[in-house]
Amino acid sequence: MAEQAEPMDQRRRFEGWVRQHTAELLRFARNRVKDPAVADDLVQTALISAWESMDRFAGDSSPRTWLFAILKHKLLDHYRKAYREGSRLSGEPAEADEPEAMLFDTDGHWRSQHAPALDPALFADDDDAERMHRALLHCLEALPERWRGAIEMKYLLERDAALIQQELGLSEANYWQQVHRAKLRLRACIEERINPAMRHQKT
Amino acid sequence: MTALLRTSCREATRLIELRALQPLTPRERLGLFWHLRICAACRAYRKHSAAIDHLMVRRADDAPSVDASSVEQAVLRRISE
Structure with missing residues (x-):
């Protein structure tokens, strides 16, 4: 997890991204999911997985683009689950x-x-x-x-x-x-x- | 020819959605073309559908007053563990 020459720098950098982009990520998620609490969870999960894969952030996209890509994956997981549960609950x-x-x-x-x-x-x-x-x-x-x-x-x-x-x-x-x-x-x-x-x- | 004129509105609206993402077969294309010539409701549907696509893509992501602090704090706490 984010083990590089200067872990403190890495963390400080990531903290900066969190402060800068969380509000925007939340707005994006809340506009796409019915329950705001679920949207917030998805953003939180996305940010934590971003941190955990920070060493794979290549820097060839902007941090913002990278964070949004991770959030989109979390949204897709959510829809997939909602779809399966919906089919199961209501029957086809x-x-x-x-x-x-x-x-x-x-x-x-x-x-x-x-x-x-x-x-x-x-x-x-x-x-x-x-x-x-x-x-x-x-x-x-x-x-x-x-x-x-x-x-x-x-x-x-x-x-x-x-x-x-x-x-x-x-x-x-x-x-x-x-x-x-x-x-x-x-x-x-x-x-x-x-x-x-x-x-x-x-x- | 008569077969081509038998495309229903239900089918035509399905083809309008399908067409946005994948090429139709020649038969589907012709069926839709002729149907749209004679059906004003489906022409309206086509227009509305395109407008919705446009809206969905350019959806303004400005939910009113998002309080980001609790999510921010939770994440910052996690990463300092």
Whole structure:
């Protein structure tokens, strides 16, 4: 553990990184995990494993990049666990959670009250960024944790779908089903939230 | 041709997600292309989906008032052991 010529220097350097980056790492984790206490744990674990592998920090990336890479791994572990536990607890696939039957009719066409509307004001580039951001976070929290894992991993791993499937131990079709469901729910939720006036009549 | 026109909205939205990460087969591509020509709801879905991707990637990581001190202290204690 960090045994080099000047261990004191090494420690002081690491302490500096902790002071400088912990808040930012916490914000990152809290925006990606439902329970703030879990997010804090993940950051703490990440920092401690960083310290334990300090001698492997090559210095060819910035400390910040390196710490974020370690945190992302911890997040992936968390999602994988949440996914497995979710599947175990609810049994495969939880019927009540399935958005498809609600959104599409038996021919696979949008039920009219759920069809996305091409309102140019909605999801526009210049839409109030703060409002969209809040809606996104709210709607992510509303997702079942394992779908959230599938969709968060998609962005964390920067589109390496093969790796995600491997990480989750999922077949390709099954993984896509999770992402598709998560996205369908997320979209419907955001639409409702940012434009309640447009809320479709639920009859 | 008629087979191509049978792509459902459910299938089209799945292909829109799939396409972001891997190339579609020629059959899937054509099915989606024709479906989008005739289906305004799925065109809206495509637009919203891309907007969500954009938001997810550029998500502002500014949670309100994070108190980092307890995690900081716990880590500093651990590494001085």
